[in-house]
Amino acid sequence: LAVVIWDEDIEFTNEDITRGRVVSTTRERMVIDEVSSWSNYGGRWETQPGEMTLDLKYAVAVKNGEGRDPSSLAQGDPVYLLRANLTDGDTGVYATLILVE
Numbered sequence: 837l838a839v840v841i842w843d844e845d846i847e848f849t850n851e852d853i854t855r856g857r858v859v860s861t862t863r864e865r866m867v868i869d870e871v872s873s874w875s876n877y878g879g880r881w882e883t884q885p886g887e888m889t890l891d892l893k894y895a896v897a898v899k900n901g902e903g904r905d906p907s908s909l910a911q912g913d914p915v916y917l918l919r920a921n922l923t924d925g926d927t928g929v930y931a932t933l934i935l936v937e
Contacts, residue, residue: 848920848932858913859887866890866906866931868915890919890931899936906934913937 856868871888872881897906899913909915914937920930 848922848930851918851920851932853916854888854919855881855914855916856888858909858911858915860911861892861907861909863907864892866892866895866909866934888929890917891928892931895931895934897934897936904936906931909934909936 853874854868854871855873856871859867859869861867867887867889869887871884871886873884874880875882892906895906895917897904897909899909916935916937917931918933920932922928922930
């Protein structure tokens with residue numbers, strides 16, 4: 837499944853691949869725990885302490901091979917996601933692509 841998100845007014849930076857487990861979701865945000873991010877330097881997953889909150893404004897999700905509203909993901913769903921910041925100085929962390937394992 838290939839997904840392209842393009843909006844000429846939006847530019848992402850600091851993109852990282854992260855995995856974790858869904859704690860909760862709303863229409864606007866998702867919280868994950870058991871967080872680890874891929875390190876290109878070390879070539880391995882590096883564990884991060886605590887939970888991570890992600891903004892879902894620009895997110896798309898895939899579960900069981902079907903597109904889903906990211907807010908419909910269930911507590912406990914194991915996810916891989918691409919996360920990023922906006923280049924305009926916004927301090928939020930945005931999920932862009934979410935794949936449920």
